[in-house]
Amino acid sequence: AQKITQTQPGMFVQEKEAVTLDCTYDTSDPSYGLFWYKQPSSGEMIFLIYQGSYDQQNATEGRYSLNFQKARKSANLVISASQLGDSAMYFCAMREDSNYQLIWGAGTKLIIKP
Amino acid sequence: DSGVTQTPKHLITATGQRVTLRCSPRSGDLSVYWYQQSLDQGLQFLIQYYNGEERAKGNILERFSAQQFPDLHSELNLSSLELGDSALYFCASSVSHGQGHRGEQYFGPGTRLTVT
Numbered sequence: 001a002q003k004i005t006q007t008q009p010g011m012f013v014q015e016k017e018a019v020t021l022d023c024t025y026d027t028s029d030p031s032y033g034l035f036w037y038k039q040p041s042s043g044e045m046i047f048l049i050y051q052g053s054y055d056q057q058n059a060t061e062g063r064y065s066l067n068f069q070k071a072r073k074s075a076n077l078v079i080s081a082s083q084l085g086d087s088a089m090y091f092c093a094m095r096e097d098s099n100y101q102l103i104w105g106a107g108t109k110l111i112i113k114p
Numbered sequence: 115d116s117g118v119t120q121t122p123k124h125l126i127t128a129t130g131q132r133v134t135l136r137c138s139p140r141s142g143d144l145s146v147y148w149y150q151q152s153l154d155q156g157l158q159f160l161i162q163y164y165n166g167e168e169r170a171k172g173n174i175l176e177r178f179s180a181q182q183f184p185d186l187h188s189e190l191n192l193s194s195l196e197l198g199d200s201a202l203y204f205c206a207s208s209v210s211h212g213q214g215h216r217g218e219q220y221f222g223p224g225t226r227l228t229v230t
Contacts, residue, residue: 043224044116045204050216077115102159
């Protein structure tokens, strides 16, 4: 069974609009972490944001925020005021404390239109 | 700049050959991970080392092997190369692999391997 699901293979968004990238996960481990990474066309993988399963507040990092809904097992990435440079692949990943590997989603390709 | 370095950046070789990819983790990071990313694919976890010892194996072929040296740099060896091995190979590092750490991995720029 898929542990990390990113249901949007691709998205087009107008520049300056906010965008939400979906991520749902499946785990029975009570302690886990959720991550988002960005991969621009240049290829590098860039760590964006982290949310711990016991964190009371949603994580924020600049224009990035994580909409964490634990009961629904979702960890959506919200990018506010999108910019052309936000065009990239975005990957959601999960780390279970019982197994310290990162489990990766298939990614969402985001294209920001001018 | 993540602080993780990988060499070479590009590698073109023929089928049947053997190559070595090198990775230096961020200063202070003890864990090194290797990933393969084929064209338009997600990340496939290959193997993890922690402080010189193998910690976890993913979808790593028997033709592939890796090691982590006492200075914590790591090498991924790919042998009897096939066309299908053409991919972007990433190295990532993290502080630790145990509880109490967030576990985020910082990625190197990758080595793009082309097998012809």
